[in-house]
Amino acid sequence: MSSSTIDCAPYRAELLALASTLPRVPRADPYAFFEDAMRLADRLPHELRDGLDDFNANGNVTGYLLLRGLPVEPDDELPPTPTVSPPPEDRPLLNMEAMLCIVGGALGLLTAYDQGYGNRRSITVLHELFPTPEAHPLSGATSTTQLEFHTDLSHHAHQPNYILLSCSRGDHEGRAATLIGSIRKALPLLSDEVRDHLFDRVFTRRFDAADPGAIARVKPLYGDRDDPYVSFNRSFLSAETPQDVAALDALSAALTAVTEPVLLTPGDLLIIDNFRIAHGRAPFTARWDGKDRWLHRAYVRTDRNGQLSEADRAGDVVPFVPRR
Ligand SMILES: O=C(O)CCC(=O)C(=O)O
Ligand SMILES: [Fe+2]
Numbered sequence: 001m002s003s004s005t006i007d008c009a010p011y012r013a014e015l016l017a018l019a020s021t022l023p024r025v026p027r028a029d030p031y032a033f034f035e036d037a038m039r040l041a042d043r044l045p046h047e048l049r050d051g052l053d054d055f056n057a058n059g060n061v062t063g064y065l066l067l068r069g070l071p072v073e074p075d076d077e078l079p080p081t082p083t084v085s086p087p088p089e090d091r092p093l094l095n096m097e098a099m100l101c102i103v104g105g106a107l108g109l110l111t112a113y114d115q116g117y118g119n120r121r122s123i124t125v126l127h128e129l130f131p132t133p134e135a136h137p138l139s140g141a142t143s144t145t146q147l148e149f150h151t152d153l154s155h156h157a158h159q160p161n162y163i164l165l166s167c168s169r170g171d172h173e174g175r176a177a178t179l180i181g182s183i184r185k186a187l188p189l190l191s192d193e194v195r196d197h198l199f200d201r202v203f204t205r206r207f208d209a210a211d212p213g214a215i216a217r218v219k220p221l222y223g224d225r226d227d228p229y230v231s232f233n234r235s236f237l238s239a240e241t242p243q244d245v246a247a248l249d250a251l252s253a254a255l256t257a258v259t260e261p262v263l264l265t266p267g268d269l270l271i272i273d274n275f276r277i278a279h280g281r282a283p284f285t286a287r288w289d290g291k292d293r294w295l296h297r298a299y300v301r302t303d304r305n306g307q308l309s310e311a312d313r314a315g316d317v318v319p320f321v322p323r324r
Pocket of ligand 1: 129280
């Protein structure tokens, strides 16, 4: 396994024992649930905790950390893959939800976001990802088409540091790889001219198709010139000049050239450094048989760039503040 992967199979029993002490219904009292998960994070097996702390402090070249072999339920003990969100408030805790929250608690604060558009009625920490029948076959937005490179919440001033994706079910054919484009790998492929443009140019980023006034301002590269953060979304960053187009295309091409596909399988938990990689997802075919791909997702904030204040708690909802 590469240094981006930690095999957690040796800790399965220990992790299950930790998870069994969490409240059985995570959505009944979310604040209490996340507080417990954070407490349990201090009792993770030492080697695993050290790996998480090291990634949190230094990152790595690939921009992700993949935990494999976590204690997912046997498939026949899982409920059918959902087709609608949100899940029932009383749905019992799933093992991969427990893993998501304990690992998230080791990295920072699990956080819910007002994203500035349609999600106002469903602002939660715990998200579910699965293909939806309504999107098939005409738009195929969630499965049959590739999800292009993006940074999650790049239009939000308090963009999450980490995206955690844990997997209860993979897709049937093993095609739905999460695509990882690391800026630490892509940067050497960019010319000085393109780098300068991506650092200095402030792009407008639309975030609500129905509202032309809904714009944020985004620099695709920022921070340390030699080890920058990336904020990217080819479809929503508006290119106004030929140089804009050339620079965004060059960044797309460089990210594509260094892409690592990570195929999530049951028991995997992927930690994406949302400041250092752009990510996407390969297309796949859903079968609508109750066994389709099923991921759990949560966003984590850390104090990187001083973005937390003392009163912040796991489970908080961050109001929408457009990036400027
Ligand atoms: O489905 C995936 O693997 C990635 C989905 C995604 O882009 C996200 O959760 O932000
Ligand atoms: Fe995403």
